[in-house]
Each structure stands twice: as structure tokens, then as C-alpha cells.
Amino acid sequence: MQPIVIIGSGMAGYAAAREFRKLNPEQELLMICADDAANYAKPTLSNAYALKKAPEQIALGDAEKMTAQLNMKILNHTWVKGIQADAHELQLEHADGASSVQSYSKLVLAVGANAIRLAIAGNGSDDIRTVNSLNEYKIFRANLDQCQDKRVVILGAGLIGCEFANDLQNTGHQVTVVDLAPQPLGRLLPSHVASAFQQNLTESGIQFVLNTTVEKVLKNDDGTYSVSLANGQALTADAVLSAIGLQPNLSIAQDAGIQTSRGILTGADLSTNQSDIFALGDCAEVNGLLLPFVMPIMQQARALAKTLNGEATAVHYPAMPVAVKTPAAPLTVLPAPADVNVTWETEEFDDGMLSKAIDTEGTLRGFVLLGPTAAKQRLALTKLVPDLIPAAN
Template identity: 75%
Template sequence: MHPIVIIGSGMAGYTVAREFRKLNTEQELVMICADDAVNYAKPTLSNALVGNKAPEQIALGDAEKMSAQLNMRIEKNTWVKSIDAENHLLSLEKDGVESTLTYAKLVLAIGANPIRLAISGDASDDIHVVNNLSDYTAFRKQIDLNHDKRVVILGAGLIGCEFANDLQNTGHKVTVIDLATQPLCRLLPAHVASAFKQGLEDTGVHFVLGTTVEKISKADNHSYVVTLANGQSFIADAVLSAIGLQPNTALAKATNIATARGVLTNSSLETNQADIFAVGDCAEVNGTLLPFVMPIMQQARALAKTLNGVQTTVHYPAMPVAVKTPAAPLTVLAVPNDLEVTWQTEELDDGMIAKAFDSSETLRGFVLLGATAAKQRLVLTKLVPDLIPASV
């Protein structure tokens, strides 16, 4: 029997392997990845500083440890050059040597890449992105040289704000720049965003909104001049881009696997090619992209059963996201796209509870700001309809 092959060693790939091994200890599993296959929890990267975690302390296990733990062959530093879907055949390359591997079933857990803005200047190549442990190690190496670093963050979304809070709370001077007029513009109504922004500003985070970066130039003493479209400029010792992710679809497209924003799958995480599945940040399940931890867990549990012979559809209950910004504790259950809602807000001594209702007075999302509000998470979550009900 040919192996089940997982392409990708991120959280999605390892979680599928772990869930499958709970059901089947005998079936041959192979993981193929272009990096070193170190296992780690990606969400820990944006608050590792305040937790006093060095990059090497974030890793949970190297390829050898994970291979033994999951009884899985791991081919690290190996590129998948092409997929022959008809013949279930992978073409691989490692250290300049090409080979092939036949699979029984194939799981694409190939993640997403950071979106990069077109920015001019002789320092544009020095902009950091943090999408994996290797990226984070390089970023930490630069800022650890001096704890009084001036850091400019491009993007006031979830990851940008988490990094801003983490850096500011560890002695750095942080400026966050975004074209939107509020932080977390896709997640928060304006009145909550204003209070959230104030919470971060109270720690010293500086927001510059409604504009974008035009140019980044090298200056003296290994610093940079960051020039904005509105004419402002800042001196920075490091620049971090956190403006979002774009699913990796190139390999899928080359295999004639249907793609849109991500790799298209049905509720069983099947692509349009037989025996090829997709999970994690690359997967667009029934038209929905959810690059968060809980959806990955739901996908992995369902797919593990399907790979073990029991066809199972993924079920997305309401899944709130806790934003790691201790200066302004925030829990968000985002309103589905294109849904008209009315917000009702309850002010609290240390924050607020904002609830989003649709035209039938059904709760469709909420925002909990502050420690007191966070206690309502479970109660409110139970009132929100499933995002993707289990279906065939």
C-alpha cells in the first residue's frame, strides 16, 4: 500500500498527522517539507518577547523527534516540483537530487505567504516578515542587539497589533502604520476599535492611520528612514510588515486543482482532484478562508477520519478568536462577510461588550473588550449559529 503524504510541516500538517495517528497507527505516513520541519506553535511568535522566550525555546520538537513521536517519515529540505494527480505521483528534489514518490492520498498543508507591499527605497529588502520560526529568529536577532529599538510595524491588523503590544511591553518604541483609519478594521466596529486603540496607546504604541509607506531608506548607524505618503517620516531600527497572508496556490494551480483565494475544497476538504485534500491557511473550504487555530483543529479531526476510511465533513461552530494584546484584552467573533448587522454595546468599567445582530435579531458576532467582558465568551458563543454546519 502506498503512503498517505502530507506536504507541509506547519501546524496544519502536524495536526493532521497527530489526529490520524490517534485512529490508525499502522498506515504509512510521509511528510514532505521545504524547511527543517521543526514543530512549533505559530501563534506564540507574536507574544514570545513578553513571555521571555528565545526563538530556540519556541520549538516543540525537531524533525527527528516528530518522526519518532508520530511514526512518520519526514523528508525535510525537500521540494515538491510537481504533482501527477492522475498517477498519484510526486516529483521531488532534495540537494539537487530528483526522485519520485507514489501516494495513496495527498494532503496539501502548504500554508500562506505574507503579502508584500511594493515599497521603494534602498532598504525595502530589509523589511522583516514573520511567518515562521526562521523569520522570527531573524527579526529577533536584529531587535535583540538593542532593547531600546525603534520598530515600525506596517499593518494594524491582528498580527500587527499583537506584535506592537509585545514589543512595546518589552522596552521597544513602536509605531504602527496602516492605510485603514482604525486598527483591526476588518474585525471591529469603529467605536470598539477606538477604545482598543486607546488601550494600546496608553502603553506607548503610536498609531499613524489613513496613510501608507512610500519609501524606506538606509540611514546612519544601521537605522532606516521610513517615509509615508502623507509626508511624515520616522527613524526606525527595524521594520516589520504584518499586512496579511495570501494562501499558497502555485502548486495547486500547476496540478489543475481549482483555486480562488485559496485551494478550493468541499466540506470534506477534498479538492477537485481525486485523493487530494487541502487544510490550514491554504484551504478555502466552501468559499471560506479562516487562518486561525480552531478551524485548523476542526479540519484536522474531520480529515483524519476521512483518510482512515470514514468520510467526514468539517464542522465550523462559532469560533471566537482571542487577540493577544494584554494592554486591551480582546475576544472577537467576526461577523460573516457581506452580512448586514446592527451593533448593540454595553459599556463596562474596564471595557465593553458589543453584539452584532442580523435583521432577524439573531446574534451573528461579538466583540469583548476587557477582562470583565471576556467572561461572557462561552455564553455568547452558544447563541451564534454555526459558520459551516456539517453537511455532505
């Protein structure tokens, strides 16, 4: 029997392997990845500085350790150049330039998402950093360690941008966040909560420049950067970080005739339209839902492990709140489904607020908890929200 092959060594790939090994210690498993296959949790990157975690302390295990731990062969620094779905074969290219063919019995796409990069003018634009992997984080940290005045401009006031802003502000950096949106966390928060959230971060020292975007980044002779904004404002920075979002990696799936939309399209069982090919993680759009967060990945991995082991299992999505790592403004968000009309009911506290998203039938469909007092209601409120994908009967 050919091995089960997992493409990708991120959180999703390792979670799928780990959950499958709990059920089946013997079936041959093969992981293929373009990087070094270090096992780490990507969400830890956005608050590692304040926690005094050096980049080399973040990885939980290298390829050798994970091979032994999961009884799994790992081909790192190896690229999948094509998928022959009918033949159940992969075309591989190795670090030494050699090519080979790998057969599979079942294939798991855990290929993640790439950082979106804006087309920005100027001779400093190539120095704009993204942090979507541990290797990129190592480069960014090395840049930060060389910053004399510790001035950092962050492009993007979304979840990752705000988390990095808070982390860097807590470590003595002067942070300015630029975003085209009128508020931070525009896709997650209603405007009245976003305003309070922004105020809390501003009081911690973070500066926001909203309703505009970066047009040009010039590198100065002293190694600093001049950042020109569309509103005419100019900023000086020692480092520039782009955190404007992620785009699922779809090319390998599309070339193999696998259906995609925003992500790789799967049913509730995580299967694609091609036989014996599955997808999970940041690349997977499951039943129309693209949820690049930790809890959905864990739910996917548990369900997929059972399916790969012969027990067809649909993923169950309960209500899954997202904790935003911004200590200056402690925040938990459970977004309401995008296709549901809701009204917001808000209760204010001395240290924050609780906002509930109520649909037309009076059902709680989401909530936002800002501050320590509101956070205490997380568990009770989560139980009241209907499942996103109900458990199978």
C-alpha cells in the first residue's frame, strides 16, 4: 500500500499527522515540505518578543525529532511540482536539483497561505518584511536588533498587525500602524468596539494612521526608511513590516484540477473534487468557510484523521472564539456569520465592554469581549451560539 502523503509542515500538516498517529501507529506516513520542517505554532510569532523568546527557542522540534516522534518520513527542502490525481502520483524536485515521482494512497494538502504583498514604489520596498514563517521571523528579528531608534511602521491594522504592534510597543519600539480602513480589526469588530480597542492601544503608545495607504518606501543613506503615505504624510522608520493579510496557496491545487474559490474547496469531510485528495488549514475553504485560526485547524485534523483511517467523518465546527494577543486591550472575538443580519447589543464596564450580535430571531450569533471583566463571560456566551457546522448525528 502506498503511503498517505501530507504536503506542508505547518500547524495543519503536523496536527493531521499527530491525530492520525493516535488512531493508526503503523500506516506509512510521508510529509513533503519546501522548508526545513521545523514544528512550531505560527501564532506564537506575534508575541514572542515580549515573552523574551529568541527565534531559536520557538521551534518545538526539527525534522529529525518529528520523524521519530510521529514515526513519519519527512522530505524537507523538497518541492511538489505537480499532482497527477488520476495516477495518484506527485512530481517532486529536490534541493540538489534531482526529480522523482512519489505515489500516494491518499493526499492531504496542508499548503497554507502566503502573505499578501502590496505593489509599493521606492528603492526600499524590497526591504519590507512579512512574517508568515519562523524563517521570516528570524530575518525580521535580526532587522529589529539592528534598529537604533526602534521606529517600526506596520502596514495593516488587522489581527496580526495589531498583535505585532502591541508586542513591539511592549519591547520599547515606537510603532505606527497604517491601514486603508477607517478602524483597526475592521473585519472582526463593529465600529463602536473598534473605536474603544483603538483608544486602548493608542494609550499604550501605538500610533494609528488610518484611511490611507503606503505609496512609496525609500531607503536613506543612514539605513532608515522614508515612508510616504497617500494622504501626504511622511514617516521615518528603522523597519517596515507588512501584515495586510494572507492569500491561500491555491496554485498546486488548481494545476491538478482541484476546485478552488477563496480557498481549496472541500466538503465537511475535507475531501476535494479529486478522489483521495483532502485539504485542511489556512488553504482550505470548508463548506464555504475559510477560517485561518487555530481551533478550526484542530477540529479539521481530528475529523480528517478518522477519515484517513477508514471512518468517514465530517468536521464539526462549534462556536470558536478567537483570542487576540493584545494585552493593552484584551480582546476575544466570535465573529457572526457573514450572511446573517445582526444587531449589536452592548454593555459597558469600567475596563471595557461586551457586545453581542443578535440575529432577527433573537439568537446570539457572535460577540466581542473587550477587557478583563467582559472576558469572564466567554465560556457562558460561547455555549449559547449555534454551531457553524453541526456535529453529525
